[in-house]
Amino acid sequence: MRSYGTYFPMKTEKKMAAVNFRCRKSAPRVWETIDPYPDLQALFHEFNQRFFSGMLPEMEVKWSTKMTRAAGMTHHLLGDNDNCVQCKIHLSQPILELRPRRDTVESLLHEMIHAYLCVTKSKDPGDDHGPNFQHLMGILNETLGTNIAIQHNFHKEVEALKKHQWECDGPCKKIVKRARNLAPSAKERWFQEHEQTCGGNFIKTSEP
Numbered sequence: 001m002r003s004y005g006t007y008f009p010m011k012t013e014k015k016m017a018a019v020n021f022r023c024r025k026s027a028p029r030v031w032e033t034i035d036p037y038p039d040l041q042a043l044f045h046e047f048n049q050r051f052f053s054g055m056l057p058e059m060e061v062k063w064s065t066k067m068t069r070a071a072g073m074t075h076h077l078l079g080d081n082d083n084c085v086q087c088k089i090h091l092s093q094p095i096l097e098l099r100p101r102r103d104t105v106e107s108l109l110h111e112m113i114h115a116y117l118c119v120t121k122s123k124d125p126g127d128d129h130g131p132n133f134q135h136l137m138g139i140l141n142e143t144l145g146t147n148i149a150i151q152h153n154f155h156k157e158v159e160a161l162k163k164h165q166w167e168c169d170g171p172c173k174k175i176v177k178r179a180r181n182l183a184p185s186a187k188e189r190w191f192q193e194h195e196q197t198c199g200g201n202f203i204k205t206s207e208p
Helices: 014-018 027-031 040-051 101-119 131-144 155-160 191-197
Strands: 007-009 020-022 060-064 072-078 084-092 164-168 175-178 202-206
Touching: 040 060, 040 084, 040 101, 072 101, 084 101, 101 131
Parallel strands: 060 084
Antiparallel strands: 007 020, 072 084, 164 175, 164 202
16 A cells, blocks of 8 residues: 555544545655556545544445536445435546546546545535535645535536537537537427527537
């Protein structure tokens, strides 16, 4: 197992007091040069032990080839009394393969904070990125030198993936770009209004 520095505890409030961090300021620079295509499950296990005191249970952590709007997503399954029955972490392969490896690390840590708050029943009511999330995010950023953010969408990469394009042949000339080959249809909220105000058909004009 690689060593990023010395172990020391960072106390937080309530149940988050158990989180421990092992790091040094140069860690992000090291992450840029190792494992250009990292094993997410292995990274999860390492980060869980080093930064979360091993408190996260075994969970599915994998790349998604279908996620094209956000870099990461944590799926929660809650049981009685809001107990966290299961968590799954998915990271976008199409987006993050266009980014430096540091963004994969920071996106994974972002999602692991979500999982930790679920497991410890410390989720912020009505706000996935409320005070508890921001508190842990701040500690990680300060101690690791990372730049974990509340939003980790990469707009340039998201737009670059939109290689399927349709154009309306009616008066509005609306252009729709998408990463997946899904033509505009009545399943979308705006489509009915478009039919009423324009009435044109969407013709595919570009594809990979």
